[in-house]
Amino acid sequence: MYDKILGCLVGASSGDAMGAATETRTDEQIKELFGGEVRTFLTPPDDVFARGNKAGQVTDDFSLAYISMKTIIQMGAINSETSKQTLIRWGSDSNPYFRMAGPTTKAMIDKLKNSMPIEKPFLTHDSSKATNGLAMKISPLALFSHGDINKALDITSTFGMTSHHNTIAISAASAVAGLTAHAMNNTFSLEQFTQIAVESAEKGEKLAIERGADIIAGPNVRRRIEFALHLVRNSISSDECLHDLKDYIGTGILAYESVPTALALIALYPEDPMEAFYQAVNIGNDTDTMATIVGGIIGTFYGSEIFPKNFLNLINNANDYSLEKLAKEIQIWLN
Numbered sequence: 001m002y003d004k005i006l007g008c009l010v011g012a013s014s015g016d017a018m019g020a021a022t023e024t025r026t027d028e029q030i031k032e033l034f035g036g037e038v039r040t041f042l043t044p045p046d047d048v049f050a051r052g053n054k055a056g057q058v059t060d061d062f063s064l065a066y067i068s069m070k071t072i073i074q075m076g077a078i079n080s081e082t083s084k085q086t087l088i089r090w091g092s093d094s095n096p097y098f099r100m101a102g103p104t105t106k107a108m109i110d111k112l113k114n115s116m117p118i119e120k121p122f123l124t125h126d127s128s129k130a131t132n133g134l135a136m137k138i139s140p141l142a143l144f145s146h147g148d149i150n151k152a153l154d155i156t157s158t159f160g161m162t163s164h165h166n167t168i169a170i171s172a173a174s175a176v177a178g179l180t181a182h183a184m185n186n187t188f189s190l191e192q193f194t195q196i197a198v199e200s201a202e203k204g205e206k207l208a209i210e211r212g213a214d215i216i217a218g219p220n221v222r223r224r225i226e227f228a229l230h231l232v233r234n235s236i237s238s239d240e241c242l243h244d245l246k247d248y249i250g251t252g253i254l255a256y257e258s259v260p261t262a263l264a265l266i267a268l269y270p271e272d273p274m275e276a277f278y279q280a281v282n283i284g285n286d287t288d289t290m291a292t293i294v295g296g297i298i299g300t301f302y303g304s305e306i307f308p309k310n311f312l313n314l315i316n317n318a319n320d321y322s323l324e325k326l327a328k329e330i331q332i333w334l335n
Contacts (some may be wrong), residue, residue, distance in 0.1 A: 001334065003303040004184055005143050005314075006327040011277070011299025012139055013323065014311045016062040017041055019281045020050035027246070037282045041314060050288070056318030061292045064090055065137040066136040068159070069144075073329050078144060078155055081184040083162035130168035130218050132255040132293030134160045135176050136289040139296030142177040143330050149186035152177040154198060157207045166214040168206050171221040172255035174204020174294055175263060182252070183300035190270045197225050197263050219256045224249065228264035241268055242283060251285035260287050262293040273306060 021042040022030045030038060033045070044050035050059050058066075068086045075082050138156055145152035156177040160170040178200025179193065186192065201222040209215065228249045235241035245264055250257030262280060269276040277298060280291040298306065316322060 001184065002327055002331050003305070005330050006298050006323060007299030007302060007304040007306065008140055008143055008180065008296045009299070009323045009327055010299070010304050010307050010315065011295030011310050012065060012292045013058050013295075013305060013315045013319070013321070014041075014064040015277060015280065015293070016058045016288050016294030017056050017318070018316060019288030019291035020044050020048065020053060020057070020059050021055075022281055022287045023048050023050065023285070025284060029284055030282055030284060030287075037278065039281070041318075052107050054318060056314040058254035058289055058315070058319055060133075060134040061288055063319075064133075065140040066326075068137060069097075069326060069330065070222050072141075072144060073333060077267060078158060080158060080162060084158045085303055086159075087162060087163060096295060124285075130166060130172075130255050131164065131178075131253050132169070132172065132258045132286065133175040134164040134169050135255050135259050136292050138173045138177045139180045139293060140181035142161050143184070143300070144185075144333060145181045146334055147181050149178045149181045149196070150202060150203075153183035153207055154202050156204060157211055157217070160208065161211055162319070165208075165212075166216045168216060168218045168221060169255050170213055171201045171205035172259040174192075174207070175201040175221065175225060175259060177299065178204070179263070179297050180300050183297060186301075188270065188273070188298075188301045190267060193267060194229055194265075197220055197229075197250060201225055218254075221256050221259065224256050224260045225263060226229045228260035229267055232264050233269045238268055242279065243321075246283060251283050251287070253286050253289070259293065262290040265290070265294055273302060 007196060018038065018041055021044045022038050041055040043055045059302050067090045069290060071086045072082055073088060106207055114237060141155055141159065142152040145155060153174050158176045159169055164170065177199045178196050182196045228245060231244045232241055235244055245261045249261045251261050252258060265276040265279050277291060277294050280294040281287050283290065
């Protein structure tokens with residue numbers, strides 16, 4: 001179990017750090033700027049959100065997950081207060097990653113830091129955007145589920161009701177969390193992967209509604225995942241599928257784009273999970289989030305050994321982490 005936990009941490013953090021350099025560009029612009037596909041850690045250019053970072057340094061995606069995990073371990077619980085304290089701590093003035101906060105996360109942190117009530121804005125059914133800020137951090141948090149999918153969905157809803165309290169964001173994140181929990185106790189099977197992704201998205205949406213999440217206008221996440229996986233099954237080549245995912249599903253900040261595409265990439269390369277990882281880095285737009293999601297899931301399925309040996313050391317050194325220590329702390333929590 002320890003190696004699966006460590007694999008999730010290495011994969012999610014590495015995806016975030018590697019994708020930070022390619023974010024916001026199209027796939028063709030990425031190739032033009034970097035002279036081909038990016039398959040190593042690079043210093044982010046000056047015109048992306050991660051400008052000023054060094055190679056291997058994570059962004060808001062994994063740093064939010066990291067603070068969340070440390071807070072859970074310190075507080076000894078997973079509840080709404082844990083979720084609120086995570087956002088407050090991550091949103092402190094001393095945190096260099098806060099400048100990269102997404103719109104939904106930033107708005108909620110501002111309210112929590114200023115002790116403002118969480119209330120609906122003028123646009124009643126637009127109280128929170130369907131962004132992927134919950135999905136990007138949820139895979140490492142799902143490790144606290146003991147491999148229980150229902151528990152992983154409960155964790156997702158708990159954290160989602162604090163920062164992304166709408167059905168779309170929670171449904172999308174639930175698909176990621178459900179797959180991570182499943183991966184803790186199982187090897188990869190494409191048939192099971194598809195089933196768990198779809199069922200978790202649907203169950204996550206129902207749980208969100210039961211807990212009073214806002215129902216906002218937008219596509220159904222379960223059906224978007226089904227369609228993305230349909231493209232995988234019916235494309236005549238991986239290149240065609242990559243283009244179809246970009247054109248029909250999207251790779252942007254909205255959860256119903258980036259999450260289905262990230263999951264489809266894993267399904268597209270069932271025999272070569274690292275290719276799914278690298279394609280998430282290079283597919284364009286919100287690459288750090290998609291690579292974080294892909295990395296966390298495949299890392300849990302296959303363990304830390306799936307990643308090149310330099311990934312762990314580089315991430316630890318660039319971010320002053322000890323992911324091995326954190327993995328052991330999570331393992332102790334599970335026992």
